[in-house]
Amino acid sequence: MRKISVLNYGCGNLLSIGRSIKQVGYDVEIIENKEEIEKAEFLVLPGVGAFNNAMGLLKKKNLIETIKNYTLVRKKPILGICLGMQLFFSNSKEMGDHEGLNFISGEVVAMKSLSKMKDIKSPQINWNELKVHKDLGKIINKELNNRSFYFVHSYMANLKDNKNLIAFCNYYDLSVPAIVQSDNVFGCQFHPEKSGKNGLKLLENILKNL
Amino acid sequence: MRIIARLDIKNSNLIKSINFEGLKVLGNPNTFAKKYYEEGADELIFMDLVASLYNRNSLHDIIKRASENIFIPFTVGGGIRTIDDALKIFDSGADKIAVNTAAIKNPNLINDLAKRFGSQAIVVSIEAKKQNDMWEAYIESGREHTGINVVNWVKKASDLGAGEILITSVDREGTNKGFDTELLKLITNKTNLPVIASGGFGKLNDIKEAIIDSKVDAIAIADAIHYNKFNIKDIRSEALNLNLQVRKFNQ
Known part of the structure; x- marks a missing residue:
């Protein structure tokens, strides 16, 4: 069975992510450096906080080229959670304009700036229902349609190409990308590790089949 | 809406209080937490109710254990004063x-x-008590008043970058008399942040008063579930x- 490597770059709830991966039956290691990323079989990129802070930490630790090589050249599986998912995009408008890892085309923008509704509550802190847009067979299929998952975020991905959209949720007048994918790159805006049994089930599907 | 189980802690025990006073030990918080997760x-x-009083926080072990299953x-609070406290x-x-x-x-x-x-x-927790015509913010688990008007405080906290507001009515806390809708409406009128109502849940109709009438996003329930007056399922059905x-x- 695969070992799952969770990247510790000073940004994210490592304890909960690690524990949820164990719960669904996988060995998990917390990794921190280039050599460990190069050896990884399955990389999880967590993340909470501000986009620029997270990219800055990756840059400071000199990990960006290694992660790009792992993902784009060697085509190994990578899962981004919440801000970890947002880092996969080309750029972010969170406090300025910042470059991302550019694995998926699109930009990360404030939900407030996209919504036409004045009373939109931001952040979305909410158990919201997943709407499956694209069936990926074993990883995610219509069975998960309308199941509830835990979201906590103020920014969202604005995808350039809808082919990367796997599932979304409705929030005020917005259709918020909830799961995005491009080949070996898979991202969840919500927290599968904090979404009860449905979250664990989805996590297991991803770890097994991506 | 979200249904939140609130566990007030003192010295590693789950406790219950009325108006934050007269603490009574109910048992091991992890046992209760697991039960609420499953329900x-x-x-x-x-929430560590005495942490800021004694400059410490006894929650680390409890939440580490809770993360296991x-x-x-x-959400964890009580005695957090610095970035380092938060990091831990x-x-x-x-x-x-x-x-x-x-x-x-x-x-x-x-x-x-x-x-x-x-x-x-970042959740800003506000303990409010009505004094004459003003809702005043309290600290140290309802023990000390501050002279600060909660309406101004919620606005300021929102501007400073809070992500959510937890509003507890000191007068209703532990009484089961219902949420203080006057207070809740004042808060939700003043901020676009998600608001959690705490203090007073005692009957199913309180859900309507908090969520529909007062426009809060979540309710925090403590002794009504600790004493099995209701369980989480009843609240979800309502x-x-x-x-x-x-x-x-x-x-």
């Missing part, structure tokens, strides 16, 4: 931290915490009867 609680709040978000709490498995006393004494702490951990992880958007738990 479908959307989130847990762990509970897979919903935790996050490293123990918390998703959000709640600050009150330290934020009142140094409002810029909210900004510092938001910059470091993101607004979505929310569904009211056509509220809730987590679909049994699917």
